[in-house]
Amino acid sequence: MLASRxxxxxxxxxxxAAPGQRVILSARAGRRALTAAKAQKKEIMMWEALREAIxxxxxxxxxxxxxxxxxxxxxxxxxxxxxxxKKYGDMRVLDTPICENGFMGMGVGAAMTGLRPIVEGMNMxxxxxxxxxxSNNCGMLHYTSGGQFKVPMVIRGPGGVGRQxxxxxxxxxxxxxxSIPGVQLVACSTVRNxxxxxxxxxxxxxxxxxxxxxxxxxxxxxxxxxxxxxxLERAEVVREGTDVSIFTYSRMRYxxxxxxxxxxxxxxxxxxxxxxSLKPFDMETIAKSVKKTRKAxxxxxxxxxxxxGASLSAVINESLFNxxxxxxxxxxxxxxxxxxxxxxxxxTIVQSSQVVEAVERVCGGRVPVAV
Amino acid sequence: MxxxxxxxxxxxxxxxxxxPARMQxxxxxxxxxxxxxxxxxxxxxRAVAAPLKTSTSAPSSSKALVTPEVAKDLYYDMVLGREFxxxxxxxxxxxxxxxxxxLYSGQEAVSSGVIRLLRPDDHVVSTYRDHVHALSKGVSAxxxxxxxxxxxxxxxxxQGGSMHxxxxxHNVLGGYxxxxxxxxxxxxxxxQSKYRRDVLGDxxxxxxxCSFFGDGTCNVGQFYESLNMAALYKLPHIFVVExxxxxxxxxxxxxxxxxxxxxxxxxxxxxxxxxxxxxxxDGMDVLKVRxxxxxxxxxxxxxxxxTLIEAETYRFxxxxxxxxxxxxxKDEKAxxxxxxxxxxxxxxxxxxxxxxxADIKALEDKVAEVVEDCVKFADESPKPERGQLxxxxxxxxxxxxxxxxxxxxxxxxxxxxxxxxxxxxxGFLWH
Numbered sequence: 001m002l003a004s005r006x007x008x009x010x011x012x013x014x015x016x017a018a019p020g021q022r023v024i025l026s027a028r029a030g031r032r033a034l035t036a037a038k039a040q041k042k043e044i045m046m047w048e049a050l051r052e053a054i055x056x057x058x059x060x061x062x063x064x065x066x067x068x069x070x071x072x073x074x075x076x077x078x079x080x081x082x083x084x085x086k087k088y089g090d091m092r093v094l095d096t097p098i099c100e101n102g103f104m105g106m107g108v109g110a111a112m113t114g115l116r117p118i119v120e121g122m123n124m125x126x127x128x129x130x131x132x133x134x135s136n137n138c139g140m141l142h143y144t145s146g147g148q149f150k151v152p153m154v155i156r157g158p159g160g161v162g163r164q165x166x167x168x169x170x171x172x173x174x175x176x177x178x179s180i181p182g183v184q185l186v187a188c189s190t191v192r193n194x195x196x197x198x199x200x201x202x203x204x205x206x207x208x209x210x211x212x213x214x215x216x217x218x219x220x221x222x223x224x225x226x227x228x229x230x231x232l233e234r235a236e237v238v239r240e241g242t243d244v245s246i247f248t249y250s251r252m253r254y255x256x257x258x259x260x261x262x263x264x265x266x267x268x269x270x271x272x273x274x275x276x277s278l279k280p281f282d283m284e285t286i287a288k289s290v291k292k293t294r295k296a297x298x299x300x301x302x303x304x305x306x307x308x309g310a311s312l313s314a315v316i317n318e319s320l321f322n323x324x325x326x327x328x329x330x331x332x333x334x335x336x337x338x339x340x341x342x343x344x345x346x347x348t349i350v351q352s353s354q355v356v357e358a359v360e361r362v363c364g365g366r367v368p369v370a371v
Numbered sequence: 372m373x374x375x376x377x378x379x380x381x382x383x384x385x386x387x388x389x390x391p392a393r394m395q396x397x398x399x400x401x402x403x404x405x406x407x408x409x410x411x412x413x414x415x416x417r418a419v420a421a422p423l424k425t426s427t428s429a430p431s432s433s434k435a436l437v438t439p440e441v442a443k444d445l446y447y448d449m450v451l452g453r454e455f456x457x458x459x460x461x462x463x464x465x466x467x468x469x470x471x472x473x474l475y476s477g478q479e480a481v482s483s484g485v486i487r488l489l490r491p492d493d494h495v496v497s498t499y500r501d502h503v504h505a506l507s508k509g510v511s512a513x514x515x516x517x518x519x520x521x522x523x524x525x526x527x528x529x530q531g532g533s534m535h536x537x538x539x540x541h542n543v544l545g546g547y548x549x550x551x552x553x554x555x556x557x558x559x560x561x562x563q564s565k566y567r568r569d570v571l572g573d574x575x576x577x578x579x580x581c582s583f584f585g586d587g588t589c590n591v592g593q594f595y596e597s598l599n600m601a602a603l604y605k606l607p608h609i610f611v612v613e614x615x616x617x618x619x620x621x622x623x624x625x626x627x628x629x630x631x632x633x634x635x636x637x638x639x640x641x642x643x644x645x646x647x648x649x650x651x652x653d654g655m656d657v658l659k660v661r662x663x664x665x666x667x668x669x670x671x672x673x674x675x676x677x678t679l680i681e682a683e684t685y686r687f688x689x690x691x692x693x694x695x696x697x698x699x700x701k702d703e704k705a706x707x708x709x710x711x712x713x714x715x716x717x718x719x720x721x722x723x724x725x726x727x728x729a730d731i732k733a734l735e736d737k738v739a740e741v742v743e744d745c746v747k748f749a750d751e752s753p754k755p756e757r758g759q760l761x762x763x764x765x766x767x768x769x770x771x772x773x774x775x776x777x778x779x780x781x782x783x784x785x786x787x788x789x790x791x792x793x794x795x796x797x798g799f800l801w802h
């Protein structure tokens with residue numbers, strides 16, 4: 001079974017988020033489309049794309065504002081709000097003191113009374129200090145108020161394992177937040193989807209927790225224009241395939257695609273799905289993929305215990321049990337605080353060789369492609 | 372220790388009442404302090420209340436502090452608060468309401484004193500002791516009682532309960548179970564008011580927000596984070612501390628440290644530490660509370676920033692209806708019962724000719740009617756249906772995600788009958 005070398009654009013009959021909103025293409029668009037696009041667009045880095053998203057939405061809607069540590073004069077620790085305070089003023093790009101629970105709550109109150117704040121956690125890990133506000137107020141207030149108040153906030157920031165940043169700066173909070181009722185969890189991964197998803201998140205009336213990754217801010221790519229707003233509940237088909245469904249998100253997408261290079265040479269044809277929406281799961285895309293390949297591997301940066309993969313694995317087992325030929329494999333980080341030393345850090349998270357190994361295990365042997 | 376702000380301006384010195392022996396013993400027992408020395412002590416008070424022209428002990432011929440309309444409104448509001456809460460106690464013990472119910476009886480002067488001078492577009496934030504704040508702000512007794520009974524006609528459709536009173540119509544932003552978590556929300560509402568003026572250019576935007584909370588909350592980190600931000604950004608936010616001396620069974624004296632040199636832990640002093648005025652007021656006297664609140668609200672509307680008001684008050688009942696209330700001394704309770712704000716105001720109104728006995732009786736009768744009616748309404752109201760379960764989880768129901776068939780889950784038949792399962796129900800046979 002040879003791997004197909006032709007990758008088609010994964011555009012298809014997608015349900016648009018709302019009438020008039022465009023569908024985003026997958027990262028591996030057809031060559032023709034890519035060349036044409038490149039002729040018009042320049043490549044930018046993810047931080048610039050995020051900045052564009054924030055800038056465009058702030059211009060479009062005067063109730064959109066940003067709050068966080070060093071978002072204003074400093075421009076954001078990852079430059080996502082660089083220079084915006086000059087354009088919009090100190091109140092719309094508010095430099096807060098170091099009091100996450102306090103300013104998160106202030107964001108909730110502002111959202112309840114008509115503004116649309118984007119609250120930045122300088123590192124997602126710091127939002128542990130804001131857990132009270134995120135769980136009780138952000139997630140639950142719409143419900144406990146009987147629907148009287150909505151909380152149209154975006155909580156965003158960099159998370160994930162970086163380069164030897166130590167345990168506390170290397171956390172993956174998506175697993176802690178996923179049980180909070182009333183919030184949506186979105187993880188961006190490419191320049192294109194980061195901008196389109198952040199725009200959608202800002203426009204959404206729900207509270208969205210928007211996960212960026214410390215190591216992806218300098219990833220280059222093309223961003224969409226001001227009208228390109230993604231669907232927050234849709235997964236992205238990164239690569240169509242037939243052998244196995246690999247579900248991943250955020251930086252692990254790149255780890256998986258690196259493994260895919262090797263796997264393709266070895267004769268495998270994996271399908272790669274970027275979850276994008278960590279909560280709720282896009283069951284249509286997930287089910288379609290599992291029904292096709294009959295094997296599922298989850299590759300995540302969360303800890304094994306209680307991670308996004310744990311939830312997804314359970315869901316796949318419950319709703320797609322008879323579609324599976326193999327148990328769901330979870331490749332997750334070790335249940336270990338991320339060590340500082342390079343080797344230990346590397347051993348904590350999933351490496352591409354592990355992905356290759358997992359696919360080989362699940363799919364059995366293949367005839368390698370002739371070099 | 373227990374001060375009554377009679378007439379003072381910022382920087383005045385005020386004489387304290389002699390500290391009774393019983394109080395000294397309590398101080399010694401509860402906080403390990405050496406007994407306070409008997410005799411008079413002099414303390415500097417930083418208050419912003421304008422000097423009163425008259426004191427409450429003046430003869431009735433002197434000018435009243437409020438008009439008859441305002442006095443009657445305050446009286447009605449306090450009596451409504453009291454009767455409502457007492458009815459809650461009855462209903463709770465009759466099995467009509469459940470869970471944690473925290474009654475406000477005794478503290479009415481603070482709610483009426485502050486909230487009755489707010490505008491409809493001003494915001495109020497509270498803690499779990501929020502029934503009366505909601506009532507003072509204008510939420511109907513019917514809606515509050517129905518909420519307490521868990522009926523779908525409640526202000527939060529029965530989904531909030533005693534500790535989560537919300538009203539978008541009357542700008543009551545909750546009702547919070549974790550003390551301290553409401554204060555930043557109040558700040559957010561104040562931020563929105565300032566934003567509307569400074570960013571959106573609405574020059575008429577001068578609404579204020581009042582956050583109510585207790586002495587126990589003043590040790591929560593979010594309180595300090597909020598004091599800092601409110602002062603920093605000059606938000607039109609008023610911190611109203613209802614210091615009733617007890618946080619469940621924890622006496623304020625045992626829980627809170629004292630500023631160096633002080634014999635008593637004062638909360639209002641934390642205001643100037645953050646750059647805003649701190650005022651201590653007799654929270655059993657509705658007119659004094661109103662005066663202090665008036666000044667704070669006007670400051671905030673002028674754009675001069677926040678104020679911290681510490682109202683010395685007392686709850687006549689336990690922390691909640693489940694609290695045996697064994698730690699508070701009978702003497703302490705008796706002392707505060709003697710300062711009950713409602714008879715105080717009644718006396719004042721009669722002395723100053725603001726109302727006759729007949730007027731007052733009419734107000735009380737009206738309250739009785741309203742309270743009886745709201746119980747009847749709540750009793751007869753329907754309970755929430757199963758279908759209500761998922762309706763308010765998300766403002767945008769697309770948040771429930773996309774189901775296997777490609778439709779959004781909320782679009783599927785039977786979704787609003789309350790099923791939240793992702794996997795098929797047990798027993799369902801796949802093809």
